Amino acid sequence: MSAKAEHTTPQQSPLLRVRDLSVNYEISGGGFFANRRVLTALEGINFDLGPGETIGLVGESGSGKTTLGRAILRQVNAASGTISFDGQDITRTKGRSLRRLRKGMQVILQDPYASLNPRMRVADIVAEPLQVHGIVRSREDAMQSVLELLDRVGLPADSAQRYPHAFSGGQRQRIGIARALALKPKLIVADEPVSALDVSVRAQVVNLMRKLQRDIQLSYVFIAHDLSIIRHISHRVAILYAGQMVEYADKKALFKKPYHPYTEALLSAVPVPNPSAQKRRRRIVCDGELPDLLHPPAGCRFRTRCPLASERCSKEAPPFEQKAPGHWAACWNR
């Protein structure tokens, strides 16, 4: 078996399988006759996700984590590679079959203030996907399902007749989750679902997502910039940097012994609310910023910020290889 195919879930057949996925964006060079340039947003991404599992995609702005979520949802097209969902290759699915496919995968977005239409009642927001997909004919028909969905996410039945402005951030996110659940999806792509919420509310939404997963075997692709939330929700974690996967492991293994220096830097950068622990922690300073993706550095893309960078890192890109059973990383010096 090739290295690509190996870091998979051997136990069960995966719900989602991503192989060698690359996504490009065309950037206008400015001006009418300017050359169009190609920005490689994602390159050579591989992973599997089983039913009822969560994979955390972690990285900073520009790492490609949102692009990966959008590629899975087929909102952007792959330049190469394949995405399979439920045993079916969906990389080039179009038209009616794409529509059918979308019932199976739904999205929860970051900002519940921006992602709910302020002029629609909650009942209509939650019922809309049912109507769009022709599962119910009218709002009245949908009411029963709407009430069940609201109950499932812990909102009172009388929320149905109210408008989004009457709800707090956490409650709005629950409305977004109810809408995502309306079509009984198998997979939910959650793009930073709690980043915009207040601290005391985040835990509520995380608890709810975990309960739903237990109850109805949902799979999550959970996108985050913050490893502390990943610790509470993911089974497996993929660390992305500048469009490439640099580390992939079980949550426990990753937090116990990260292999990639970028993962270490990310871990040490997360502030911990405990002054004495904060003082004890080893600080790994990661200088500089993400490289320009139009002109990424040759060799390892992290080498410009890496404390371990050596001669070899600038010549050859490190292979994504198994450093311990089930634990993959791309680094020459580890």
Place this chain on the structure above:
Amino acid sequence: MNRRDTPPLLQIKDLKVQFATRAGIVQALRGVSLAVRPGETLGLVGESGSGKSVTSQAIMGLISPPGEIIEGQIEWRGQPLVGAQHTAHGAGIWGKEISTVFQDPMTSLNPLMTVGAQIGEVLTHHLKMTRAQARRRSAELLAAVGISAPERRLDEYPHELSGGMRQRVMIAIAIACEPALLIADEPTTALDVTIQAQILELLVRLQKELGLAIIFITHDLGVVAGLCHRTSVMYAGQIVETGESDFIFEHPAHPYTQGLLGSTLRLDVSEDELLYIDGLPPSLISPPDGCSFRPRCPLASDICRKAPTHAMTGGGTAACWHAKTPAWDGMDR
């Protein structure tokens, strides 16, 4: 530490601020008192609507209609600061002795002015430098905040810089007049974690080098833990707990502080079911009488209908009748 013996730079006493809105009068600050001493970092922690940013606006003299300071004092080196707008006294303090760094550097920098012009403006206005002097000093300031090739950066516009660089420029502007107090209002919230770590390190270094006092406003308890000598926790327009950071994080006394710490998703602890505080902060148009945390507090009892006094906690004070009682099940301490 002898920090405690020196007279405070800034002292706020029982500050009340309200805003007139169509829905009614919002009591944004309901009696806030705090003091900052030279060289000290005070963390002001709270969630949306707790009043932490209104506090910083009040200090900077930025409360204007429909907002109004209705009661209380703000003193700078013992001199009153409320109502000093448009006076020589105020002009010598705001922007010069007290400066600010805001959350979003893209909206606080002028997109049509070069970086050099924006730093230079502060220097020519407050320190009466000539343009040539200002340019030289601007380059030094950029170097001081860790920007490489400062001479070249002076001629760039904000959009040519990354988020982290822009925040460094904001800090360079803020320290241009060598202020005694820097108010940092969520300065790292919009940044990536590794960049956040760089900016926090920069602030710590500048504090040591310049002897700055800092009021650090944030919703992130983790940031406070690593940075601040003292911490004040705000809830519904009041400070509910205040004390030495080392102490507060080890022994939170107020149920809200306990809940906030317990519900923070943390890297160093992995729990199955996360604690959360049920309900919402109260409306500040008609806040509950007595303790404002009462409707959400598991310890609430009859006495809580009376406004709590600040009780000593050992490392500070907490406004709670049941201070120091563990409030939540399943907390790890």
